[in-house]
Amino acid sequence: MTANPPRRKTGGRQAQITVEDIEREGLRLGLPNLTVNGVATALGVSPTALYRHVDGKLGLEALVGEAVLRDLQIVDNPIDGIKAHLLSFAQQIHDFVLGHPGLAVYMQGLFPRGAAGVRLQREAVEALGRRGYGPGAALMLSGSVAALAINLSAAEERHRPYFEGSHRRELEKVYELLAGDDVLGGAQTELPEISGEAYFRMVMTACIRGLVTAAAPGRPVDDILTELGFEESRH
Known part of the structure; x- marks a missing residue:
């Protein structure tokens, strides 16, 4: 062709x-x-x-x-509980974004900006609706998870050249800098090398656990927001 x-x-x-x-x-x-x-x-x-x-x-x-x-189709496994569902949702966004350079930056701007974005948000709300959430709580929960997934993916995309060879020497300089610090050098030796993929799952897991603890199915949106530290401005 x-x-x-x-x-x-x-x-x-x-x-x-x-x-x-x-x-x-x-x-x-x-x-x-x-x-x-x-x-x-x-x-x-x-x-x-x-x-x-x-x-x-x-x-x-x-x-x-x-x-x-338009090509991003989130697969919703009906047997997944809320935490497993949200982690899968985040992982699918992460994988798709990293497979399409520049998409993370696009999604970090105004969103949704068209029919494809609206479809993704509607489907995310519907998936949580099937798990007992009202539309407002579902939008808040799915939007929070998606935003973090997109931002982490954008950061990983920017960092890839430092881990994959083209700027590897710059990364080695960072390690050397940390090793020369009395406090940070010791802390660095206690931690294993964590891949971008593993780090993504760790952070998303922690975020999802906290969100789901505050946002139980059926809980009023105002109570969820208060639990998460939201304070409505008063004039």
Whole structure:
């Protein structure tokens, strides 16, 4: 299968492009390299041609980001209890995000920004609803777990070059710096080397245990928020 050729200007007129053309080339470039000029060049048109279909860089990011998220399908095992379900939910987000560079940063911004994001949130709420949670508590619980999973995944994505070779020497310098400190050097020797994957599961497990302890099924949202330390501002 050959790639679709870029559209060129013909007869002094701007070639016609579609939203599907923009989405295709945006996906090919990838979220980390996504620019209006880059997509326009790939399509053989001017940036102005893209502005007829997308609202600048943010609109382009939303178009491509939602196209990526359409492929994220969270599998809900009905036999999982709430803790197992939320850990699986977080793990699936983590794996998908790390498999799609730039998606974590997209999801850390405004979310949801389109139909794919809305679907993911609705399905997360419905999954918790099947486990006894009302919509508000389900949205708070699933949103908190998803936000932490996305943020941890984004950090792991940034750290990968230091652990996978290209910047390994910089990581070794950090270890040497810690080893030279009277307190931190001793503390470092007590800890095993923990992979990014293991660290993710450890932090998510701790977070989920705390959230579920506060947010038992059927408990009023106000009581859950108070238990978690929320204080509503009073004017």
